[in-house]
Amino acid sequence: MKKIQTEKNLPELIYDSVVNAIVEGLLRPGERVTQESLAERLDVSRLPVSQAMQRLRDDGFLSAVGRRGLMVSVLDENFVAQLYEFRCGIDLISAGLAAQRVTAGVRKRGEDIIDEGYAAGKAHDLPARIDADMRFHGFIYELAGNTFILDSMEAHWNHVRRVMGEILIVEKNHQQIWEEHAAILDAGHDRGIKVVARSLRDAGMDVVYTGLHRTPEEVVDAAIQEDVDILGISLLSGAHMHIFPKVLELLKDREAEDMIVAGGGVIPDDDVEQLYQMGVHKILLQDTPPQEIIDSFRQFRWKSGIFPPVTATIIFPTRTAHTGFGIAKRWILKNEMS
Numbered sequence: 001m002k003k004i005q006t007e008k009n010l011p012e013l014i015y016d017s018v019v020n021a022i023v024e025g026l027l028r029p030g031e032r033v034t035q036e037s038l039a040e041r042l043d044v045s046r047l048p049v050s051q052a053m054q055r056l057r058d059d060g061f062l063s064a065v066g067r068r069g070l071m072v073s074v075l076d077e078n079f080v081a082q083l084y085e086f087r088c089g090i091d092l093i094s095a096g097l098a099a100q101r102v103t104a105g106v107r108k109r110g111e112d113i114i115d116e117g118y119a120a121g122k123a124h125d126l127p128a129r130i131d132a133d134m135r136f137h138g139f140i141y142e143l144a145g146n147t148f149i150l151d152s153m154e155a156h157w158n159h160v161r162r163v164m165g166e167i168l169i170v171e172k173n174h175q176q177i178w179e180e181h182a183a184i185l186d187a188g189h190d191r192g193i194k195v196v197a198r199s200l201r202d203a204g205m206d207v208v209y210t211g212l213h214r215t216p217e218e219v220v221d222a223a224i225q226e227d228v229d230i231l232g233i234s235l236l237s238g239a240h241m242h243i244f245p246k247v248l249e250l251l252k253d254r255e256a257e258d259m260i261v262a263g264g265g266v267i268p269d270d271d272v273e274q275l276y277q278m279g280v281h282k283i284l285l286q287d288t289p290p291q292e293i294i295d296s297f298r299q300f301r302w303k304s305g306i307f308p309p310v311t312a313t314i315i316f317p318t319r320t321a322h323t324g325f326g327i328a329k330r331w332i333l334k335n336e337m338s
Contacts, residue, residue: 264286
């Protein structure tokens, strides 16, 4: 930890320094923390350290260890899951609102942060990666233009930073995280969808594109009305473990279980097998070449009985948001196995 150089609002500065140390992994979960050790490391007196430690305990960053004093609180699965359920919901709303306000100048600001994130990942600079990630999300929340979103995130900001720090320590696919961020910034997610749709049409398939921001109910209604063979769902929202079960349930309720359901977009590898077990027929991840998508669709036995069939394919992109909840689940699993 860096030593404190000023006496201005010293307990708050100590608080921030300790939180940063926890976020960056300099103080690990379960590590014992004392007034004496912190005062020495930060080169300050014990009184402001005591005040800061009380606040750290109240906020859940430190916890009691019997008579041994305090230790860095251990993150548990329920805490991480609830935090990312909250963040996923906020990100989903924020990204949709931000997409309506993106201008060329604003986009450049976001792209600069993404470039810094890529560079930090390549340099294996954990503090810089955490900083870039949090600045990008702060940028999206600000761009959303909703003060309630900003206030809600500010109240939990340091806990989000801490969990993100733990995730980045164990998450190996750093590039995917920034690809997801680029997708959030790219209000033109449907450009990729339209490329796929055009490729399917060129291959002789009839394509119905519902457009962005459709609910599962809307897209299932459209798929049944159009009597499609394949329902294709493109997701960058991180909500795939909610959307796909809902779509499958709606198809069952409407007695349309023979409809083939395919998915694509940004979906963590660990979730793909679960989606297959749910009943999704094919997952085509981000950057899958259009020809591979065409070939995959042609391998199905379609209800129209034509091969290669001329069919209607519904492409259902949801609004873009971060897939941090999926990453958080991978982090939980890895910690359970360690």
